[in-house]
Amino acid sequence: MRMIVEDVMTSKVVSVTAATPFKDIAQALITDDISAVPVVDDDRHVIGMVSEADLLRKEEFREQFHREDYRPPLRARLRHPKGRQKAAGDTAAALMTTPPIVISAAASVVSAARIMQARDVRRLAVVDGNGCLVGIVSRRDLVKVFLRDDDKIAAVVRDDVLGRALWLDTSDVRVEVH
Structure with missing residues (x-):
């Protein structure tokens, strides 16, 4: 059984x-x-x-509005060139990061981890086929994969790896997980 985003995502999302x-x-x-x-x-x-990082830009750039010689750290300027605009923002529209990085609930957790790593984000909005919000998956959610019990891991090895991927008869196969 391949783990998919739907298996680990949070479905009760505050938006x-x-x-x-x-x-x-x-x-x-x-x-x-x-x-x-x-x-x-x-x-x-x-x-x-x-x-939280988007909200903290208000504090990060606050001195800039009071003292013209203040310059945010180079890392902040390079990573977030719209920081000054966000710092002045008062609504989600002005503060939000766009475009949103989303993933399907049917995508593999491996895909989610790769997207998070490549895009340097800590969470992904999970959407249905129409692009509507159905959940959110965070790095912490992906760590749940490592908490599967031994019986479930053995079933994945026997059924998915040996049975589906290698087309082996698994009726006499015994898998032990340590």
Whole structure:
């Protein structure tokens, strides 16, 4: 059994709309103990993501508005050239990172991990075939794969690896997991 995103994702997702104010986003992150929220339109299509890092840009660039000689660290300027615009943002529309990085619930957890690594993100919005939000998958969710019990791992080796991939008769195969 190949592990897919749907097996490990969080399906009860806190989301916001483009018009959601800064303080309401911050409150949602704190109240729900999460590090980001997807931004959705009226049809639940994901249009962006607002993370703690996006909110912290307000503080990061605050001195710049008071003292002209302040320059954020080079890393921040190179990684987030829109930082100054986001720092002035008061709604999810101004703060969100776009385009959103999304994944299908049917995608493999390996694909999710690769996308997160390649795009340097900590979470992906999970969408259905119409692009509507159905969940969110984080790096922490992907770590759940390592917590499978031994019987499930043995079944994967026997049924998927030996049976489906190698087309072997597994009726007499015994798999032990340590």
